[in-house]
Amino acid sequence: MGEAGREEYKIQSFDAETQQLLKTALKDPGAVDLEKVANVIVDHSLQDRVFSKEAGRMCYAIIQAESKQAGPSVFRRGLLNRLQHEYQTREQLRAHSMQGWVCFVTFICNIFDYLRVNNMPMLALVNPVYDCLFRLAQPDSLHEEEEVGGPAEGCGGQQPAPVEWEALEGITFQVDCLVLQLHRVGEQLEKMNGQRMDELFVLIRDGFLLPTGLSSLAQLLLLEIIEFRAAGWKTTPAAHKYYYSEVSD
Amino acid sequence: MGEAGREEYKIQSFDAETQQLLKTALKDPGAVDLEKVANVIVDHSLQDRVFSKEAGRMCYAIIQAESKQAGPSVFRRGLLNRLQHEYQTREQLRAHSMQGWVCFVTFICNIFDYLRVNNMPMLALVNPVYDCLFRLAQPDSLHEEEEVGGPAEGCGGQQPAPVEWEALEGITFQVDCLVLQLHRVGEQLEKMNGQRMDELFVLIRDGFLLPTGLSSLAQLLLLEIIEFRAAGWKTTPAAHKYYYSEVSD
Numbered sequence: 001m002g003e004a005g006r007e008e009y010k011i012q013s014f015d016a017e018t019q020q021l022l023k024t025a026l027k028d029p030g031a032v033d034l035e036k037v038a039n040v041i042v043d044h045s046l047q048d049r050v051f052s053k054e055a056g057r058m059c060y061a062i063i064q065a066e067s068k069q070a071g072p073s074v075f076r077r078g079l080l081n082r083l084q085h086e087y088q089t090r091e092q093l094r095a096h097s098m099q100g101w102v103c104f105v106t107f108i109c110n111i112f113d114y115l116r117v118n119n120m121p122m123l124a125l126v127n128p129v130y131d132c133l134f135r136l137a138q139p140d141s142l143h144e145e146e147e148v149g150g151p152a153e154g155c156g157g158q159q160p161a162p163v164e165w166e167a168l169e170g171i172t173f174q175v176d177c178l179v180l181q182l183h184r185v186g187e188q189l190e191k192m193n194g195q196r197m198d199e200l201f202v203l204i205r206d207g208f209l210l211p212t213g214l215s216s217l218a219q220l221l222l223l224e225i226i227e228f229r230a231a232g233w234k235t236t237p238a239a240h241k242y243y244y245s246e247v248s249d
Numbered sequence: 250m251g252e253a254g255r256e257e258y259k260i261q262s263f264d265a266e267t268q269q270l271l272k273t274a275l276k277d278p279g280a281v282d283l284e285k286v287a288n289v290i291v292d293h294s295l296q297d298r299v300f301s302k303e304a305g306r307m308c309y310a311i312i313q314a315e316s317k318q319a320g321p322s323v324f325r326r327g328l329l330n331r332l333q334h335e336y337q338t339r340e341q342l343r344a345h346s347m348q349g350w351v352c353f354v355t356f357i358c359n360i361f362d363y364l365r366v367n368n369m370p371m372l373a374l375v376n377p378v379y380d381c382l383f384r385l386a387q388p389d390s391l392h393e394e395e396e397v398g399g400p401a402e403g404c405g406g407q408q409p410a411p412v413e414w415e416a417l418e419g420i421t422f423q424v425d426c427l428v429l430q431l432h433r434v435g436e437q438l439e440k441m442n443g444q445r446m447d448e449l450f451v452l453i454r455d456g457f458l459l460p461t462g463l464s465s466l467a468q469l470l471l472l473e474i475i476e477f478r479a480a481g482w483k484t485t486p487a488a489h490k491y492y493y494s495e496v497s498d
Contacts, residue, residue, distance in 0.1 A: 198487040205491060209468050219458050223475070230479035230488065238447040239479065242454060 009058040013048055014040075022058070029066040029075065037062065038078035042086065045107040046093075046100050052107040056114030063115070076115075080124070083108060087128045094135070102177045105132045109181040113188070121185075126192045129185065130200065136178040137203040142214060142222075143172070172218040178204075179225040186225075187233035201229060258307040262297055263289075271307070278315040278324065286311065287327035291335065294356040295342075295349050301356040305363030312364070325364075329373070332357060336377045343384070351426045354381045358430040362437070370434075375441045378434065379449065385427040386452040391463060391471075392421070421467040427453075428474040435474075436482035450478065 009026075011019050018040055025037045041059060045052040063076050086093065086104055094101035109132070112125045135141060190197040208214065208222045224243045228235055235243075258275075260268050267289055274286045290308060294301040312325050335342065335353055343350035358381070361374045384390060439446040457463065457471045473492045477484055484492075 198490070201487060202491055205472065209465055209472065216458060223454060223458065223472075226472070226476060227479040230476040230485065231481075236479065238450060241447070242451055 009061075010051065010054065011058075013051060014044060018044075025062050025075070026058070026065055029062060030069050030071060034062070034066065034071075034075035035078035038075050038082055042079070042082045042107070046086070046103045049099070049103050049106060052103045053110060055107055056110035056112075059111060060114040060116075079111070083111065083125075083128075087131075090132065090135070098174070102173055105136065105177055105181060108132060109185050113185050121188050121192060123192070126189065127196075129181075129189060130193065130196045133178060133181060133189075133200055134203065136174050136181075137200055137207060139207055139210060141172075141174040141178075142207040142210070142218060172215060172221075175218040175221050179221045182225050183228065186229060190229075190233075197229075201226070258310075259300065259303065260307075262300060263293060267293075274311050274324070275307070275314055278311060279318050283311070283315065283324035284327035287324050287331055291328070291331045291356070295335070295352045298348070298352050298355060301352045302359060304356055305359035305361075308360060309363040309365075328360070332360065332374075332377075336380075339381065339384070347423070351422055354385065354426055354430065357381060358434050362434050370437050370441060372441070375438065376445075378430075378438060379442065379445045382427060382430060382438075382449055383452065385423045385430075386449055386456060388456055388459060390421075390423040390427075391456040391459070391467060421464060421470075424467045424470050428470045431474050432477065435478060439478075439482075446478075450475070 009022070011022050014022065021032055021037060021040065024032045025034060038059075041055055045055045059075075059079055063073070066073060066075050087108065090101065090104065093104060108125065109129055112121055112129050115122055115125075117123075186197070204222055204226065208219060208226070214222075220243070224239065227239050231239070258271070260271050263271065270281055270286060270289065273281045274283060287308075290304055294304045308324075308328055312322070315322060315324050336357065339350065339353065342353060357374065358378055361370055361378050364371055364374075366372075435446070453471055453475065457468060457475070463471075469492070473488065476488050480488070
């Protein structure tokens with residue numbers, strides 16, 4: 001954070017005009033339509049999984065820049081309003097595009113991670129983030145069949161699927177998303193509401209113990225996150241060796 | 250410990266004569282053949298799972314009593330020699346009687362737990378105990394098929410199987426034994442040799458992730474012990490609620 005001036009944000013996947021808009025938003029937020037900027041960022045996040053993973057940092061930088069100009073927080077309000085809208089219509093999004101849905105969860109978790117009030121996560125986002133993770137931990141999300149037979153269009157259906165999605169087809173990318181988000185924001189979420197985290201892990205254990213349906217990769221991912229949380233949101237050296245080292249034999 | 254005088258040892262399952270022998274060994278060890286006492290205790294442990302779980306406490310008391318009389322540690326030497334013999338022939342025992350094998354593992358772990366030198370576990374027992382636990386974590390031990398089709402005779406084939414064994418048939422009592430021992434002595438074992446514990450948990454995770462063959466109960470038992478160790482050999486409140494509470498819905 002605090003790197004707004006260095007413009008280290010990966011905005012290459014935007015068209016040239018939008019890149020200029022974003023650069024200006026970071027440098028001189030008062031000079032652009034910040035509600036439009038918020039919508040541009042959310043739209044792109046729903047279509048680009050790589051961007052959705054790091055959009056929060058740029059959003060935070062724009063909010064900081066806007067606050068320095070003592071403006072009325074147009075960007076922040078626009079961003080949260082749009083997030084709320086997408087959250088409320090998430091089941092439609094999920095039905096329409098599994099990849100858009102996963103992008104949305106990635107994005108909202110990233111926003112939760114970066115946007116802070118008095119250095120605390122935003123209370124208003126805690127339950128929406130939990131709701132998304134609970135959805136990912138439902139049996140129909142954990143089972144790979146759904147994904148394998150799922151829609152093949154790009155996120156939002158507006159542009160071709162990025163190449164990396166192709167590689168994920170056939171594995172459970174909802175499980176992948178679930179454990180990725182828990183690695184990033186699980187500890188913070190638990191601090192904000194421990195009971196819901198307990199309930200989420202009941203779902204995860206239950207899903208893991210389902211007699212059929214979970215791929216070996218999904219099982220491995222869930223086992224790793226169960227250990228990770230049990231160890232206090234840390235990877236023990238032994239677990240690191242087991243889950244992250246190349247297989248030697 | 251230090252309760253030798255109170256004779257709180259469950260020796261009701263011995264015949265009257267042997268009960269008297271054990272009582273004397275605890276009160277006046279010099280008055281009996283302590284090598285015979287050691288053999289009686291090991292023999293009984295291999296046949297009685299309940300006794301094998303707590304024999305270590307009585308052995309410790311006899312050793313303490315013998316040391317007070319400044320004797321030459323006949324009991325301790327007899328016990329360890331006999332344990333070593335059973336350890337060396339453990340594969341025959343296992344082939345002959347799965348229940349005797351499980352009794353033996355329970356017993357050696359209990360001895361490891363209770364017999365201490367300068368308040369430290371006995372170094373000589375660390376690897377034998379690990380070897381036994383590794384055997385329990387092999388795929389053929391983790392899979393229930395072996396147990397279901399296993400021998401139905403009592404431990405050691407010398408007396409009818411205790412009733413509780415019957416209830417265990419059809420579930421993986423080797424897994425049950427493995428997790429029970431890890432709950433009791435896992436933390437101490439890890440302190441004595443962390444690398445072997447890492448290796449043991451590689452086996453456990455691998456076995457757990459086998460695509461077929463493990464019963465739901467075996468999976469649950471293994472998942473619990475994985476969480477237990479990851480949490481620093483503790484049961485977290487959330488894990489306790491999940492694994493040990495009655496199912497409410």
